[in-house]
Amino acid sequence: MFFVGPLWMRFDLRLDLQRLSILKTLPLSGRSIVSAEIAGVTVLHTLTIWALMTVPLVMLLQDPELVARSSGSVQIFIAVVIAVPALNALMFTVQNATALLFPAWVRLGTEARGFETMGQNLLTTGATTLVSAVAMVFPVGAGLLVLWLADAFESWRFVLAAIAGTLVLVAELWPLIAWLGGVFDKTDVNEVAPGD
Numbered sequence: 001m002f003f004v005g006p007l008w009m010r011f012d013l014r015l016d017l018q019r020l021s022i023l024k025t026l027p028l029s030g031r032s033i034v035s036a037e038i039a040g041v042t043v044l045h046t047l048t049i050w051a052l053m054t055v056p057l058v059m060l061l062q063d064p065e066l067v068a069r070s071s072g073s074v075q076i077f078i079a080v081v082i083a084v085p086a087l088n089a090l091m092f093t094v095q096n097a098t099a100l101l102f103p104a105w106v107r108l109g110t111e112a113r114g115f116e117t118m119g120q121n122l123l124t125t126g127a128t129t130l131v132s133a134v135a136m137v138f139p140v141g142a143g144l145l146v147l148w149l150a151d152a153f154e155s156w157r158f159v160l161a162a163i164a165g166t167l168v169l170v171a172e173l174w175p176l177i178a179w180l181g182g183v184f185d186k187t188d189v190n191e192v193a194p195g196d
Contacts, residue, residue, distance in 0.1 A: 001052065003129065007121075012092060012096050013034070014108055017099055017103055018109050018192065031182070038096055042092050043085075046088050053080070076158050083166055089170075091128075093176060093180075095128055098124060103192045105120065108192070135172060139168040142168040143162065146165075
């Protein structure tokens with residue numbers, strides 16, 4: 001869901017850039033618009049993943065012995081719940097940055113334009129995956145450092161590592177979203193093809 005969801009859920013700038021002339025008339029800064037576009041779809045996708053995570057949670061609640069046998073599974077579950085919003089924000093920020101910086105390379109809107117777009121979709125998916133992987137270097141490093149240093153906390157060190165990685169990722173995304181807001185302000189309506 002982390003990789004496929006951002007490709008399916010296009011309720012962000014990839015849908016709304018076709019209406020750039022309308023967005024430019026709103027009394028909001030580019031940073032506010034970009035932040036709202038990313039936050040809206042991030043919340044939606046996070047709720048979807050959390051809903052899917054209820055299945056293992058119910059399994060754990062149905063069999064208390066399963067919790068006792070699998071030491072640390074509850075803490076790992078909590079760590080994943082903590083990390084999901086930040087990972088989704090990263091994926092959607094990269095997708096929206098691609099749409100904003102290279103609108104000709106991204107399929108804007110929801111309509112499929114035929115077989116010829118498959119290569120374009122593969123190229124943009126590969127590039128956004130690579131950028132996301134590079135952006136995860138410092139958050140993963142922070143999480144691993146906390147795992148190593150917090151050995152005394154046993155299973156709860158996974159939760160601490162998730163919190164550390166999430167904080168580093170948010171620290172990376174905050175200035176990036178602010179910069180994308182400036183790019184949005186400077187984007188000319190003629191650079192984006194209008195919707196049909």
